[in-house]
Amino acid sequence: MLPRPTLPNSQRFEAQSDATPWRYSYATLIDADAGLGRVRDATGVYRAQLLVDRLGRDGVLARAPSREARARLARLYYIESDYSVAHDRGAKFFWRDVEKILGEDGALGPAGLNAYSLQHALEPYFEPFLVAARVRRVGWFAGVQFSGFYRNLIARSTDHFFRAFYDSDTLVSSDDQTRSGHVTSSTRSPLAGLEAEYHLPLDMRWQLDAVANARSDVRGLARLTTVDSQLEVNYLLADRWAARGFAAQGRLVAKAGGRDPALDLWNASYGAELDYYLVDRVKIGLTASEEQHSDRASFGASFRTYGRTRRLFLGLSYSILRGFDAPGLVDPGRPMN
Known part of the structure; x- marks a missing residue:
């Protein structure tokens, strides 16, 4: 590596640069559903x-x-x-x-x-x-849902660069550059589909919850299609023990558009959780779960990747003191009251 040349004392070099980025973004989300049935927190x-x-x-x-x-x-x-x-x-x-x-x-x-x-x-x-x-819900609901998402992004940037060469305080050469950029992008995602959920307290110890939904882009099924379902069963074992089993799966299919590649994703997860409640606000929890996923987006449509992840988690949780108010029902709750 050659040494950097040094300038005589009578010569000097000056350089200055600055950048000013601007980013404007706004989003609109609309969500509505209609159907039969009613789900309540019981x-x-x-x-x-x-x-x-x-x-x-x-x-x-x-x-x-x-x-x-x-x-x-x-x-x-x-x-x-x-x-x-x-x-x-x-x-x-x-x-x-x-x-x-x-x-x-x-x-x-x-x-x-x-x-x-x-x-x-x-x-x-x-x-x-x-x-x-563990909220205990009761009832069922089945109907249609619509969600619309729109996001607009405007990004601007201005870059300024100046350099000058002096010899005996005399300007010999200079270079002054200013560059600006402007990028605008928008995302639209109008989705419609079906949804259903069912909740039932079986008895004092058992609780069953099931949720499923399927949505697709209203402009065509090939644009975007998602299918999700979840099943959860809770059981109270003893005075301070609680157990929970869960399973969920999801599928997403979308065709390529603009800079976005085609997607074909699938995932499934299942596991169990066991909790033991100590005095006051302390809980010990043990969770074992496994997740499987399939991806046809990382390396192109002709390649599919598959993965499996197993997790074992042991944790200790503690809730922090705060307070609450229930006007017209009871006196305010505060620490040390």
């Missing part, structure tokens, strides 16, 4: 009814709660997980408000509730962590 109603039945069998209630009291209990269950966010011992404050609702309704017996012993007796079904992580 978690609060399901657990409030169980509470009333058990308290009645235990002789804690003086009479059956009114319809308004049952509705308030159901609403309270929908925010039960927030108690553990605001308090280290969230169940203590949750059962305080349960007792308040039943007492104001006149349904609570003279002995009242013992929130701590009641929490332990009902742990398999009233552990707040399970409600926060």
Whole structure:
């Protein structure tokens, strides 16, 4: 490598450059569906009814709660997980408000509730962590869906470069260049298709959820077609144990257009999860899963790649203190209250 030449003291070289990029982008998303059926979150109603039945069998209630009291209990269950966010011992404050609702309704017996012993007796079904992580839905829905996506991108850039050569403070030569660029692109994706979902609480321990949808570009099936389906079964094993099995698959087919290559992708995943809930907000989880995928985009349409991935995950999670508000229902929940 030759050494870089040095200029005499009477000569100097100056160079300056700068670049100014500009990027403008906006997007519009429209999503609509229509069909038959209805899916509801039945978690609060399901657990409030169980509470009333058990308290009645235990002789804690003086009479059956009114319809308004049952509705308030159901609403309270929908925010039960927030108690553990605001308090280290969230169940203590949750059962305080349960007792308040039943007492104001006149349904609570003279002995009242013992929130701590009641929490332990009902742990398999009233552990707040399970409600926060596993929503119990009920119902079905089947119909058509439409989604439209449009994105416009404008990119501009201005580059300026200047250099000059001086000899004894006299300008000998100079070069001043300015370049600008302008790129505009837009993406349109109008999709339409069918969707269906089914949710059923089988009993106190089992929950079944199934979802499937198929969508295609309204300008032609060859442009873009996606098919997705998912099945999940949840089972509560014991007081602090929970298990979950899941399976999902997806397929995407699209023809080449512009700078985008043709796509033919398929993937499937399945696995199981086992969780153990410790005191307060600590959870230990073990997850084992496997994923398979097929790709006909990386090396052209005549080549297909196939892959398989196995995962084993062991983790420890802890929720952070915050707070919650439920105006008109209960007092605000704050840490250390």
